[in-house]
Amino acid sequence: MASPHVLVTGGAGFIGSHTCVALAEAGYVPVILDNLCNSDARVRERLQRITGSTPRLIEGDVRDRALLDRVLGSEAFSAVIHFAGVKAVGDSVADPLGYYDNNVHGSLVLASAMRQAGVRTLIFSSSATVYGEPDHSPIPESAPCRPANPYGRSKRMVEEALADLQQSEPGWRIALLRYFNPVGAHESGLIGEHPQGKPNNLMPFVCQVAVGLREKLVIHGDDYPTPDGTGVRDYVHVMDLAEGHVAALRHAERQPGLATLNLGTGRGASVLEVVRAFERACGRPLPCEVGPRRPGDVPAYWGDPSLAQATLGWRARRGLDQMCADSWRWQQGNPNGYAP
Ligand code: NAD
Ligand code: UFG
Numbered sequence: 001m002a003s004p005h006v007l008v009t010g011g012a013g014f015i016g017s018h019t020c021v022a023l024a025e026a027g028y029v030p031v032i033l034d035n036l037c038n039s040d041a042r043v044r045e046r047l048q049r050i051t052g053s054t055p056r057l058i059e060g061d062v063r064d065r066a067l068l069d070r071v072l073g074s075e076a077f078s079a080v081i082h083f084a085g086v087k088a089v090g091d092s093v094a095d096p097l098g099y100y101d102n103n104v105h106g107s108l109v110l111a112s113a114m115r116q117a118g119v120r121t122l123i124f125s126s127s128a129t130v131y132g133e134p135d136h137s138p139i140p141e142s143a144p145c146r147p148a149n150p151y152g153r154s155k156r157m158v159e160e161a162l163a164d165l166q167q168s169e170p171g172w173r174i175a176l177l178r179y180f181n182p183v184g185a186h187e188s189g190l191i192g193e194h195p196q197g198k199p200n201n202l203m204p205f206v207c208q209v210a211v212g213l214r215e216k217l218v219i220h221g222d223d224y225p226t227p228d229g230t231g232v233r234d235y236v237h238v239m240d241l242a243e244g245h246v247a248a249l250r251h252a253e254r255q256p257g258l259a260t261l262n263l264g265t266g267r268g269a270s271v272l273e274v275v276r277a278f279e280r281a282c283g284r285p286l287p288c289e290v291g292p293r294r295p296g297d298v299p300a301y302w303g304d305p306s307l308a309q310a311t312l313g314w315r316a317r318r319g320l321d322q323m324c325a326d327s328w329r330w331q332q333g334n335p336n337g338y339a340p
Contacts, residue, residue, distance in 0.1 A: 005029045005075060006249070007119075009062050009110065010083030011055070012039035014193040015125065015182055015238055017047065019081060021191070022242035024051040028249075033071060034084065035061040038196065042338035046190040062106040065113055072117035079121035079173075079249055080114055082107060085154075088200060089129070089296070092151035103154035104161075111165060121173040121252050122162065123245055128180045128234070128264065128303060130156045137268065138304035141178070141260050148296065159260070166258040173252035180234035180264030180303045182241050184323040185330035192330030193238075194337030202274060203235070203323070207331035210282045217286060219271050221293035224300065230271035232300035234264040237318035237326070247312035264303030265316040273320065281324035282332075 006023055010016045011032030017039075020030040024047075032044075032055050041057055048054040060067045062084045085103040086092070092099040107124070114122060131139050132146035147153045159176050166172040183203040185192030199205045208214045222229040244263045251259065269277075279286055309315045318326075 003027055003029045004078035005031055007031050007033055007071065007077045007080045008083065009033045009080065010085065010125075011081075012036060012041065012043050012057065013083055015179070015241060016081075016083040017043050017191050018186055018238045018242040019083070019245045020047055020055055021050050021186060022239070022246045024053065024055075026246045028246075031056045031058065031077070033058045033060060033062065035059065038086070040194070040338040043191060046338070049190055050186060050188055062110050063101070065109050068110060068113035069116065072113055072119055077117075077119050079123065079252065080110065080119060081123040081245055081249070082110060083125045085125065087151060089149050089151050090200065092149055092154070096150040099150050099154050100157075103151075104157050107158040108161060111162065115169075120169075120171055121249070123175045123177060123248050123252065124158060124162060126155045126159055126176045126178045127152065128178050128262065128301070130159065130178060131301070133298045134301050137301045138266055139262065139301060140304045141262055141307055163258055171256055172258075173256045174258045175248040175252055176258070176260045177244065177248060178260070178262050178303070179241060180236050180262070182238045183235045184237040184239065184318065184326045186239060187326055187329075189326070189329035189333045192327065192334065194334070202233075202271060203327055206275060206278050206286065207327050209286050210278060210284070210328060211331050211335055213335065215287065217275065217288045218291040219288055220291060220297060222290045224293075226270055226300050228270050228272045231297060232268035232270045232302065234267065234302035235269055235274065235320060235323055236264050236316050237323045240265075240316040240318050244308065244312065244314050247314035251312050259311055261308040261311060262303040262305050263308055263316075264305050266303060266305045268300060268302035269320055274324070277320045278324040278328065280321060281328045
């Protein structure tokens, strides 16, 4: 039987590119649709070196309905994994309409094009940010959703729209995957995360300090009610996440319905724990300074991944030391990302 083709929107990006590896390893043929607004087409050569085949890249926007009709009508896709979107919380506050347009409108255009083409299996990149500030951790999927910014609301709106769609047309097979904090890189060091400009997130910032691109890490507050006073998050290795998508796809193939699942480790790590683990990985002390709290930050949260384990048979296998070692390998080998 021919290998099933999976359309991966945003597949040139950080999580999407790692998922292309996991898909290829699981016997699927990933086809990337990406407008490259936050990624680099040269990722394909790296994917070729890891998997032995170069994924096709369709350069275009998920909001382009005519393009989607052409793509979905031209070959038989068994499923779509929808990563394409924008993800910076601060930018979403500054430009809510742009965020709703890309993340919400883009997802609606994609779902309607899929419906027309008869492709009804969809894995959607949601985020733990839909929970907002939780009452307690670990957070189960049944916790109330109180997203605190336009980015989080854009993810929640898409979740609700897709749940309504599945309710009205029960033949759909949809997984809403709520990622906690994706970090790390493929163990080959060939693909990884390369944020444009000054990184917002902890791990890319730490990487850039370690490689000498930035002078020091500013720890955003050490007076939180956590064991060492710094913020606590559920960091999950991007390859575990990638494998979670394959597991979600297999589950969707087995049965129609809607699954809403946390993808995290179930364990929290503080900023200082991440810094110490990274120092072990890179073998040098990292200059740090404590600064004020970052506005809008939640002190601590981590996910309850037990439903994903029960439903998908998936759990995160890679720990913080491996996340740091793999991030460091990627950063050291590719200080300019995919650019030479
Ligand atoms: P990324 O920016 O590396 O990847 C997103 C990709 O989508 C990029 O390649 C970008 O060029 C592409 N893209 C954006 N808008 C597009 C459009 N309209 N049409 C076509 N392509 C478009 O980000 P990532 O970290 O890989 O995140 C992937 C998804 O996971 C996003 O939807 C994000 O919101 C979600 N997510 C990410 C995190 C995280 O911390 N990285 C956490 C939770 C959820
Ligand atoms: N932090 C620092 N210094 C930095 C960067 C971060 O101390 O330079 C701290 C933060 O205060 C926080 C922790 O490191 O305590 C993690 O911060 P990140 O920015 O890496 O991650 P967040 O949990 O704040 O946010 C991320 C994504 C959001 C997403 C959310 C939930 O950036 O888009 O996870 O999935 F919504």
